[in-house]
Amino acid sequence: MRVALVVAGKELRQRFRDRTALLIAFVFPSVIAAIITGAFGSGFGAGQASFHVETAVADLDHSALSRAFLTQVLGSPQLRKQFTPHTFASADEARSFVNGHGGDVGFVIPHGFQAAVQNGGRASITVLKRSANTIVGDIGQAIATGFTDQVNAARIAVFTAVRAGAPIGDVGRLAREAAAQRMPVQLVDGSVATRDVSGANYFGPGMTMFFLLFIVGTGARSLYAEREQGTLPRILAAPGRQSSVLLGKGLAVLVLGLASMTTMYLVMAFVFHVHWGDPLAIGALTVLIVLALMAITTVVQTLAKTEMQAASYGSIVGMVLGLLGGNFFPLFQMPSFIQKVSALTPNGWALRGFTDIAYDGARLPNILPNIAAIAAFIVICGTIGVFRARRVAVA
Amino acid sequence: MTESVLFCRELRKRFGDLVAVDGVGFEIAAGETYGLLGPNGAGKTTTVSMICGLLASDGGEVTVAGRAIDPKATDAKVAIGYVPQEIALYPDLTARENLRFFGRLYGLRGSELAERITNVLEIVALDDRADERVDHYSGGMKRRLNIAAGLLHSPKLLVLDEPTVGVDPQSRNAILENVEKLAAEGVAVLYTTHYMEEAERLCDRVAIMDAGRIIAEGTRRELVDKLGEVDRVEIAGTGPLTKLARTIKSLDDVQDASASEGTVHVLVRGGRHVLPKLIELADRAGVGVTSVEVIEPDLEAVFLHLTGKALRD
Numbered sequence: 074m075r076v077a078l079v080v081a082g083k084e085l086r087q088r089f090r091d092r093t094a095l096l097i098a099f100v101f102p103s104v105i106a107a108i109i110t111g112a113f114g115s116g117f118g119a120g121q122a123s124f125h126v127e128t129a130v131a132d133l134d135h136s137a138l139s140r141a142f143l144t145q146v147l148g149s150p151q152l153r154k155q156f157t158p159h160t161f162a163s164a165d166e167a168r169s170f171v172n173g174h175g176g177d178v179g180f181v182i183p184h185g186f187q188a189a190v191q192n193g194g195r196a197s198i199t200v201l202k203r204s205a206n207t208i209v210g211d212i213g214q215a216i217a218t219g220f221t222d223q224v225n226a227a228r229i230a231v232f233t234a235v236r237a238g239a240p241i242g243d244v245g246r247l248a249r250e251a252a253a254q255r256m257p258v259q260l261v262d263g264s265v266a267t268r269d270v271s272g273a274n275y276f277g278p279g280m281t282m283f284f285l286l287f288i289v290g291t292g293a294r295s296l297y298a299e300r301e302q303g304t305l306p307r308i309l310a311a312p313g314r315q316s317s318v319l320l321g322k323g324l325a326v327l328v329l330g331l332a333s334m335t336t337m338y339l340v341m342a343f344v345f346h347v348h349w350g351d352p353l354a355i356g357a358l359t360v361l362i363v364l365a366l367m368a369i370t371t372v373v374q375t376l377a378k379t380e381m382q383a384a385s386y387g388s389i390v391g392m393v394l395g396l397l398g399g400n401f402f403p404l405f406q407m408p409s410f411i412q413k414v415s416a417l418t419p420n421g422w423a424l425r426g427f428t429d430i431a432y433d434g435a436r437l438p439n440i441l442p443n444i445a446a447i448a449a450f451i452v453i454c455g456t457i458g459v460f461r462a463r464r465v466a467v468a
Numbered sequence: 469m470t471e472s473v474l475f476c477r478e479l480r481k482r483f484g485d486l487v488a489v490d491g492v493g494f495e496i497a498a499g500e501t502y503g504l505l506g507p508n509g510a511g512k513t514t515t516v517s518m519i520c521g522l523l524a525s526d527g528g529e530v531t532v533a534g535r536a537i538d539p540k541a542t543d544a545k546v547a548i549g550y551v552p553q554e555i556a557l558y559p560d561l562t563a564r565e566n567l568r569f570f571g572r573l574y575g576l577r578g579s580e581l582a583e584r585i586t587n588v589l590e591i592v593a594l595d596d597r598a599d600e601r602v603d604h605y606s607g608g609m610k611r612r613l614n615i616a617a618g619l620l621h622s623p624k625l626l627v628l629d630e631p632t633v634g635v636d637p638q639s640r641n642a643i644l645e646n647v648e649k650l651a652a653e654g655v656a657v658l659y660t661t662h663y664m665e666e667a668e669r670l671c672d673r674v675a676i677m678d679a680g681r682i683i684a685e686g687t688r689r690e691l692v693d694k695l696g697e698v699d700r701v702e703i704a705g706t707g708p709l710t711k712l713a714r715t716i717k718s719l720d721d722v723q724d725a726s727a728s729e730g731t732v733h734v735l736v737r738g739g740r741h742v743l744p745k746l747i748e749l750a751d752r753a754g755v756g757v758t759s760v761e762v763i764e765p766d767l768e769a770v771f772l773h774l775t776g777k778a779l780r781d
Binding site: 075076079082083086087090091302303304306307308309310311312313314315 | 517520521522539540542543544545546548550552553554555556557558559560561565569570572573574575617
């Protein structure tokens with residue numbers, strides 16, 4: 074262990090001497106934090122102020138049910154911060170508002186909407202979408218579908234009650250009660266847009282991890298550098314095991330990797346007010362993912378014959394892992410095939426874990442599957458990596 | 469001979485089909501400088517790597533200060549100071565930082581480490597440049613610091629693998645003086661080189677390696693004697709030089725003697741021993757001697773004789 078600490082100390086001194094340590098541990102993570110927060114801070118978030126939908130509403134029915142869509146759906150606590158309704162007298166006016174880029178989405182509630190419900194017909198709302206903003210259009214579609222599904226469900230409930238013997242004069246009251254009771258549940262459970270999702274929580278760790286994929290390989294690469302400059306034989310001629318040299322280099326990279334991730338967390342938390350979730354879970358996931366990235370890049374880079382080749386291999390693997398693991402695009406927006414493949418990457422598991430911690434309030438016990446998966450990468454790749462690195466050291 | 473600091477026997481190493489070292493063995497006593505002489509590819513560096521525990525041997529044994537050495541022998545390596553052929557230093561660190569790192573690898577700490585750093589920097593005359601980055605050093609200064617790093621922990625065996633390659637004459641001389649001083653202080657030195665003049669100057673005994681084997685071993689004199697080579701004595705002077713040459717030629721051990729261009733050329737076994745007799749004969753013959761030179765056969769000649777090729781081929 075003494076030799077490992079001496080080697081680690083020397084590595085860090087060199088990294089601080091050429092200022093790469095400052096860049097890796099503090100500057101780049103801070104820059105990433107600023108860019109990510111600026112670009113994605115509210116990218117997915119109903120709770121974030123900058124996600125704003127200008128909404129055209131043409132209520133041609135003027136009924137209690139159509140007003141309920143305006144007041145209880147778009148005016149609900151979950152949506153009113155993001156959806157600003159603009160009412161129009163006709164469908165054409167609403168359509169021209171949306172097409173004229175004044176609005177993001179529009180709803181047309183047709184004349185006879187409530188009557189259709191009361192008469193046993195199927196109620197529907199027309200959603201006006203902008204081709205340039207399909208995501209908001211899809212969200213609008215989901216909201217409208219959710220509302221009409223509830224209305225239709227309420228109609229079926231009332232119909233069932235009447236068939237069961239309820240007085241026919243109570244139909245209006247029953248319908249209102251059915252609708253009123255189900256509305257909040259529908260909005261909370263049914264729409265992705267209502268999750269308190271911040272893009273920074275996803276892309277912050279994602280981009281820092283991607284950055285680290287290139288950094289953590291320096292441990293393995295420095296073996297080649299030491300070999301090429303002749304210092305490796307001198308170190309190996311000293312008392313101490315070969316594994317101590319590898320451990321020392323690994324320790325230095327681990328310190329830099331953890332410092333990098335920690336800086337990113339702290340800057341985003343204290344400067345940009347991003348909420349990360351359970352610190353214990355975040356910490357455990359961070360240590361493990363840095364170790365896993367170190368292990369996997371060590372395996373790949375020790376297949377090389379020179380430092381230059383090792384750097385190239387590391388870059389290729391970094392890009393592939395970044396793409397498959399979801400560092401560039403949120404996994405839940407990826408095709409299901411990619412989502413399955415991401416389970417073969419440690420960064421994919423880590424990102425799922427970070428997402429669960431930040432978005433769903435998961436704590437350490439909840440992310441044990443993620444931890445187990447990443448630990449498996451560490452054990453398998455770490456064992457192979459150490460074996461390979463020893464071969465590089467004595468070659 | 470006093471007790472051996474280094475003992476190696478029947479060392480073997482093969483890389484695929486290439487037999488790099490084939491049954492090499494020798495001993496070095498405290499205070500002795502042992503030269504491993506041979507051309508590039510002779511197996512010197514492979515032998516050194518096995519002695520320093522950098523490379524596992526395929527056979528044979530190495531002990532240093534009574535402890536067996538192999539790549540897994542961690543504590544036993546503390547008796548060895550290794551100066552590799554390359555300049556094994558970190559160019560982005562200062563001389564002092566480099567030495568501090570290598571000293572710590574050998575377990576040196578605190579004031580002891582600081583004292584040893586000061587000491588070795590004085591030995592290699594770099595104490596006034598200790599806090600400069602190594603990449604600002606000249607090639608010769610780097611070579612000297614390279615040696616200093618091998619001396620930090622006061623090793624019993626100092627292994628120098630071609631330490632003067634690419635060094636200017638002044639730095640080379642400084643390095644050779646350092647080696648001589650260390651040997652005088654009782655350090656056993658294993659010195660590999662393909663510069664025969666360095667081996668002749670420094671080494672008490674020399675092994676000549678070729679194709680992975682030691683083909684001859686001994687003092688320079690022993691090696692020369694083994695070959696039956698004779699010395700050449702050049703006596704320059706005035707007077708009856710031809711007569712003197714005839715007289716000298718009649719002596720035992722003298723193979724030939726001739727006079728030309730104001731010089732008597734004598735081929736004789738043990739030239740230094742015969743020299744007083746030659747001077748006496750010159751005086752009796754009435755020759756005014758102006759200069760005398762004894763030219764002994766060198767290791768280059770020995771190597772050429774043994775292998776049929778020049779040392780630097």
